[in-house]
Amino acid sequence: MTGRYVAMRLIQAAVTVFLVATLTFLAVHLAPGDPLQVLQDSPRVAANDVAQLRRLYHLDQPVWTQYAYYVVQLAHLDLGYSFGQHRPVLDALVEALPATVELALAAICVMFGLGVGIGAYQGAHANSPLDRMFSAGALVLWAAPSFWLALLLIVVFVERLHLLPAVGAVDVGVYDSLGLFAQVLDRLRHLVLPGLTLGLIGAGYLSRYQRTAMRAALSQPFVRAARARGLTNATVLLRHALRNALLPAVAIFGVELPSLLSGAVIVEPVFGWPGMGRLAAGAIFQRDYPLVTGAAILAATVVVAGTLVADLLAHLVDPRLRTPA
Amino acid sequence: MPRYPTARRHVVALLSLALAACGSPARPCGTACGTAIILIRGEPDALMPGVTQTTDGIAIGDLLFVKLADMGKDLNTVGDSGFEPRLATRWHFEDSVTIVFDLDARARWEDGRPVRADDVVFSFDLFRDSLFGAPQRSSLAQIASVTARDSLTAVIRFRAAYPEEFYDATYQVRILPKHALDSIPRGRLAQHPFVRHPMGNGPYRLARWRAGEAIELAADTGFFLGRPGLSHLIWRISPDPTANAAQLVAGEADVIESLVDPTVVQRVRQTPGLAAIEYRSPVYFYVGFNLRSPGTSSVSHPLLGNRDLRRALVQAVDRESIVRSALLGLGSIPPGPISPMEWIWSDRDTRSRADTAAASAALDRLGWRERGPDGIRRQHGRRLAFTLLVPAFSRLRIQVADLIQDQLKRVGVAMDVQPLEANVWIDRIQKGRFDAIFGSWSTDPTPASVLQTWTSSGIGGYNYQHYSNPVYDRLVNQAVKTHDRATAVALWHEATDTINADAPAIWVLSPATVAGVSARFTNVSFQSDQWGMTLWRWHVPRDKMIGRDSVGALPAAAPPAPRQP
Numbered sequence: 001m002t003g004r005y006v007a008m009r010l011i012q013a014a015v016t017v018f019l020v021a022t023l024t025f026l027a028v029h030l031a032p033g034d035p036l037q038v039l040q041d042s043p044r045v046a047a048n049d050v051a052q053l054r055r056l057y058h059l060d061q062p063v064w065t066q067y068a069y070y071v072v073q074l075a076h077l078d079l080g081y082s083f084g085q086h087r088p089v090l091d092a093l094v095e096a097l098p099a100t101v102e103l104a105l106a107a108i109c110v111m112f113g114l115g116v117g118i119g120a121y122q123g124a125h126a127n128s129p130l131d132r133m134f135s136a137g138a139l140v141l142w143a144a145p146s147f148w149l150a151l152l153l154i155v156v157f158v159e160r161l162h163l164l165p166a167v168g169a170v171d172v173g174v175y176d177s178l179g180l181f182a183q184v185l186d187r188l189r190h191l192v193l194p195g196l197t198l199g200l201i202g203a204g205y206l207s208r209y210q211r212t213a214m215r216a217a218l219s220q221p222f223v224r225a226a227r228a229r230g231l232t233n234a235t236v237l238l239r240h241a242l243r244n245a246l247l248p249a250v251a252i253f254g255v256e257l258p259s260l261l262s263g264a265v266i267v268e269p270v271f272g273w274p275g276m277g278r279l280a281a282g283a284i285f286q287r288d289y290p291l292v293t294g295a296a297i298l299a300a301t302v303v304v305a306g307t308l309v310a311d312l313l314a315h316l317v318d319p320r321l322r323t324p325a
Numbered sequence: 326m327p328r329y330p331t332a333r334r335h336v337v338a339l340l341s342l343a344l345a346a347c348g349s350p351a352r353p354c355g356t357a358c359g360t361a362i363i364l365i366r367g368e369p370d371a372l373m374p375g376v377t378q379t380t381d382g383i384a385i386g387d388l389l390f391v392k393l394a395d396m397g398k399d400l401n402t403v404g405d406s407g408f409e410p411r412l413a414t415r416w417h418f419e420d421s422v423t424i425v426f427d428l429d430a431r432a433r434w435e436d437g438r439p440v441r442a443d444d445v446v447f448s449f450d451l452f453r454d455s456l457f458g459a460p461q462r463s464s465l466a467q468i469a470s471v472t473a474r475d476s477l478t479a480v481i482r483f484r485a486a487y488p489e490e491f492y493d494a495t496y497q498v499r500i501l502p503k504h505a506l507d508s509i510p511r512g513r514l515a516q517h518p519f520v521r522h523p524m525g526n527g528p529y530r531l532a533r534w535r536a537g538e539a540i541e542l543a544a545d546t547g548f549f550l551g552r553p554g555l556s557h558l559i560w561r562i563s564p565d566p567t568a569n570a571a572q573l574v575a576g577e578a579d580v581i582e583s584l585v586d587p588t589v590v591q592r593v594r595q596t597p598g599l600a601a602i603e604y605r606s607p608v609y610f611y612v613g614f615n616l617r618s619p620g621t622s623s624v625s626h627p628l629l630g631n632r633d634l635r636r637a638l639v640q641a642v643d644r645e646s647i648v649r650s651a652l653l654g655l656g657s658i659p660p661g662p663i664s665p666m667e668w669i670w671s672d673r674d675t676r677s678r679a680d681t682a683a684a685s686a687a688l689d690r691l692g693w694r695e696r697g698p699d700g701i702r703r704q705h706g707r708r709l710a711f712t713l714l715v716p717a718f719s720r721l722r723i724q725v726a727d728l729i730q731d732q733l734k735r736v737g738v739a740m741d742v743q744p745l746e747a748n749v750w751i752d753r754i755q756k757g758r759f760d761a762i763f764g765s766w767s768t769d770p771t772p773a774s775v776l777q778t779w780t781s782s783g784i785g786g787y788n789y790q791h792y793s794n795p796v797y798d799r800l801v802n803q804a805v806k807t808h809d810r811a812t813a814v815a816l817w818h819e820a821t822d823t824i825n826a827d828a829p830a831i832w833v834l835s836p837a838t839v840a841g842v843s844a845r846f847t848n849v850s851f852q853s854d855q856w857g858m859t860l861w862r863w864h865v866p867r868d869k870m871i872g873r874d875s876v877g878a879l880p881a882a883a884p885p886a887p888r889q890p
Contacts, residue, residue, distance in 0.1 A: 033748025053458050056512070086371045086520045095536045151567050159571040166572050167563040172539040173360055173873035272563040274537030282367065282564075287748060 009311065013304040017297060024296035025070060025289070029063045033287045035083035057083070070293070079297065080290030084283060089294035092279060097298065099169055100275035103198060103268070104260045106191045110199025111256070115206030116249050120242050122207065123214020134207065141204030146263055150197045150270040157193060165190050167272035194271040198263050206252060213245040220244070257306045261299050359555035359865035360873045361846065363580040364569045368537060368562045371520040374499035375452050375459035384582075384857030385540060385560060389525030390499035391550075393426050393445070393479075396492075400605075400854060401668055402771040403810050405491040411550070412440065412500055412526070413479075421486035422469075424494055428477045431549035434502050435524040442473035447503035449481070456511035461497040468493070488808045489771055496770070500526065528553040528861035538562060544861075554848065554864035557876065573599065576871075579843040582856050585721070585836075587653040593841040605853040606838040607666040609659040610722065610765045612713065612729065612831040613790040614638075620758050622784075622791065628711055629760060635828040637687035641736045642729055643679030648834050651725050655839060659832040661821035662779050664768045666853040668810075669817040684736045693737070702737035710739035711760035714753055717744040722763045725833060754789045762789065763833075770854050772817055773805045779824060792829035845869035 036050055036059065054060045058069055073080055079089035118138070122131045141149075158166040165171060169190050170183070178186060217223065218241050226240045264277030272278070276295055283291035369382030374390055377383055394416070397407030405416065413426040432440035449471040452459045469484045481494045505524055509517050522531060528550070529542035540560040544553040561578060563569050570589045572578040574596050584590045584601070593601045614635050618624040629635060648656045663670050693702035693709050702709040715726050726742040733740045740761075745753060754762050768774045777783045780801050781793040800820035807813040840851055847866060850859045865874050 031748065032746075032752040052455060056458075081516060084370050086376065086515060087518070092536065099537070151565070154568050154571050158568075158575050158577070162575050165577060166568045166575070167364075167577075168538050168561060170538075172535065172541065172559050172561060173362055173557075174876050177876045269564040270568060272538065272561065272565075272568070274535065274562075278537055278564070285747065 006312065009308055013308055016304050017300045020300035021074065021293055021297045022067075024293045025067055026063070028284070028287065028289055028292045029066065031287070034059050035287045035289060070290075079294040082283070082288055082291040082294075084286045084288040084291060089290045092291060093276065093294055093298050096274060096276045096279045099273060100261070100264055100268070100277060102169075102191065103194055103264060103273055103275055104257075106195030107198035107202065107260055107263075108253075108256070110195055111202035111206055112249065112253070113203075114199070115203035116210050116246070118203070119207035119210020120214045120237070120245065122211040123218065123245065124237050124241070126211075126215055131211075135211075138204040138207045141200050142208070144201060144204075146197055146201055146266045147270055149200065150193070150267055153193050153197060154270075164192050166193065169274055194267055194273050197271075198260065198267050201263070202256060202259070206249060209248050209252065210245065213248045214241060217241040217245040258299075258303050261303070358867075358870060358874050359846075359863075360557040360559065360876060361555050361580055361843075361860070361863065362559045362561055362578045362873070363582065364563050364572060364578045365560050365582075366562075366564050366566070366569070369540065369560075371515075372531065372534075372540075373520040373523045374501065375457060375461065376515050376520045378460065381560065384855065385542070386499065386523075387527070387855050387858045388529040388542060388558065388861060389523055389527045389531065390501065391432070391525075391527050392495055392499055394491075394495040395858065396496065396770060396852075396854065398852070399668060400666060400770040400852075401810075402492040402496075402773075403488045403668075403808065403813065408491065408495065412445075416491075419480070422483040422490070424481050424491060425474070426479045426481070426494075428479065429549055430477055432526055433547070433549065434505075434526050435530055435545070436505075438502075438504060440500065440502075440526050441476045442479040443476070444500050444503045445479035446471050446473050447507060448498050448501045451501065451506070451511070451514075452498050454511050457514055464493055464497045487806060488813070489773065489805075492771060502526070529558060532557075548861075553861040555860070558860060573841050576843070579846070581841040582851075584839050584841045587651075587655045589841070590655060590839045591653070593839075598844050600842050600844045600849075602840045602842055602849065602851060603655075603837050604840070604851040604856075605666045605670075606656075606835050607664050607769075607853055608765055608767045608838075609662065609664045609835045610725070610763070610833045611659075611662070612642075612833055613762050613764050614829055615757065615759055615761060615790055616793075616829060617757060617791045619760065620756065622757065626760070628709070631691070632827055633687060634691055636826075637684045637691070637736075638733065638738065639828045639831050640680045640687065641684035641738065642732050642831050642833070643681075644831070644833055645678065647725055647728050651721065651728060652834065652836055655837040656834045657837070659835050661825055661832060662766070662775050662830070663772065663821065664766070665835050666770060667768060667772050668770070669772045669814055671818070679732070681732075681736055688736060688738075696737055699739075700734065700737060701739045708739060709737060710741065712741045712743050713761045713763055714750060714759045715742055715744045715763045716747055716750040718747050719763075719765075721836065722765070726763055729831075729833070757789065757791070759789075764789070773801075775801060776805065779829070790829050792824070792827065794823060794827055797823045797827070845871065845874075 034054070035057075036053055051060075058066055070080070079093070081087070082089050082092055085092045118134050122134050125131050154166045157164045169187060171186050171190070175183060175186055223236060223241050226236045261277070264275055265281050266277070267273070268275045268277035269281050276298065280292065280295040283295065365381045367379060367381065369377055369379045369385060371377040371382055372386050372389060374383070374386045377386060391412045393411060393413040394405075394408045395411050396402075397409055399407050401407040412428055412432055414429045416424055416426045419425050426445070428440065428442060428445070430439070434440060449465070449468065451457050452461055453465050453468065455462065467483050467485065467487065467490070468481060470482045472480050474480050483490050502524055506514065506519065509519075514520070521534060528545055528548040530545050532541040532543040534540050539562060542558040544556045546552050563572065566585060566589075569578070569581055570586075570592065573581055574592065576598065584593060590601050593599045614629040615626050616630050618626050644658045648654060648658060657665060657672070660671055688702060688709070693704050695703045697703050697708065713726055713729075715722050717723070723742070723744055730740045730742055753759055754764070766774070766778060777787045779788055779792055780798045781788075781795070782798070784791055784793060797820055800816055800823060804813050804816035804820060807816060838853065840856075842849055845865055846863050848862050848864050850862070852858050
């Protein structure tokens, strides 16, 4: 029965990814322009030459014909060739993916570290001045556009305080000449600002959920029982209340992956972060059809795989989700 | 007693080790020192000349591949005056259509093989091959043949004599290694790994391309024209202009080739350790009027098809105040469809002063006397209104469009400003679906660019406005064929006066190109047409070196593996 469930979920995942690929392909092809349109706006390039290139890449064909070519290509597990990168789409994506994963992990640390910590504190000290201050701060962060927050951090930490680097994943000028530990530190320094930007906004709203959950947990009978047993306040809060109040945060964790990936599209270009978000943003502006579709397929695969793993784990852990044999 | 004393000790030890490693001295660079970090907003598509379409790809390619000769500082395109030897040590005109180039015997490819006339023949053949699809192909149409007289002599023959033969023979084509590329099918060359990891003959070699992050070049200390002044050049990809300004001010980067925002120029000027260097701009901005009804090619535009009305609109716009307020004075007013980089540019007064009284009187004479409650002129119930398309990616154009809108409103003309996404913008103007566009052209050094953009031969191509005047066409064609510069200049001025009288556009402004550069560099100069070409002559004096200037030699990139795309 579990095997059948896994098989069904795998089929669903494959269909989802294929639908994402199809919709992305159509959306990007139906948008005005094509990868060669920029060439056509330059008087240095003869119109005949552009037309010839368009024929060469089948861009003069109807969109459905191009789609048929693309599906055949996908069936051979080939994501195509990037116009803007002059290399296979897969090469570009494989090179960019680790940087996005690194950034997403940093953002998750910030988001859950700050969100859970501050939210739990607020829940335990509800209506205190600090609670009100954190609530207002969380609201501001939640509402803040990520590019604005990014620029604010750059102006403060780079231009004014000269504390952190603004752009890139490493200090390209000296990175290769550094020792191993210095290289690790250099990477961490570069990760601070983009990680903070992507994580702080999530922390803003997670802390609000966490505050509510903590307050709810503190009103439960088991907390009163713990206090009645004479346990210290810290033990009651951390071991009993917080442990139970973490369930909403765990649920949010599963939902956060897509928003982190979409957030990366905004944050990565600002910080010159060499990840998938920056790659996809550039490809959209250039109408680099294969790269846009390839990035969407990879993002969909990551999200679908994450959800699938989470569901399967829940299926294994929670007996109520299992169908009786 | 602390609960985790051992763990704490481990953490402290680890941090100490890390900090110690952080402070470890860089490997010595010997006598070849100096690193410039150059910020660029987009990642180049490729580095191979003829394939790359991006400005930065071309700029980097110019340091990897050498041309036969380079234009001098005056950017002359007539004859060979001012051109400086590069791969060719000397040249001569054998007759009116034949140029003979003697190559420098010292020139070498990265793999050590000599650069020979066969490479020149191969490169021209490649650039002219439609299968290769080089953007420069149409500029080489006048070349009849390129041959090798011997291993160090290349001969370029033209179909007919014209003043810019030498310019076309040297400006468009970079010499590529025949032995590395000859076996690759031309149609597949743009997809070969060579386009991203080329092997050149220039002052620098590609050391590493960190995708999405940086492109690093290392100096070729054996470069045949002399050792480059800086050992490393690093192009850091950083799309956001605010972040870029912050990096330059904080000393994290050394060069921004063009500070687009005038307020950033002021900040750079006020920052110790930075210099703002202005050089001639290759760009002019214009508001082009569609002389045809939107979407048609034969019906005159109901409003803007009228020459007198267009002239009144030109008169109503105060371009001097626009340059002052939008560019803080960092720009100039084009005298016609000309960029400051072109040798025919002149600062002579060409109706740049606004005359709102004359504009109002002209509109009155045209029958637009009645004014509606909104202050806009009307004629038989029809408002004097049109729409200006603006690319949404250009903050400057949106800002200036608002200023023009305000100025036109003062004389009773309504101009709606419609910002459009880049691809939508190109689509609309190519299909002629507009009243007016806020366009810009980045020109080549040759004034002949107007053949495609403003003469009748450009209609259906880049003359989006459908401007056509046989007198203008004749004058431009004469000027292009005139060998004597003084006579040519006079013809160009006459042509400019002709097009100005027809007012197919308002030549709004040409922003000054200002680079932000770390003041520790010496021998700094910029060339307007290909700014990166002079980088190999920059230098850092020892007493001004900073940490990254002393970094040891970068590893050279592995040559591209032979593989089929």
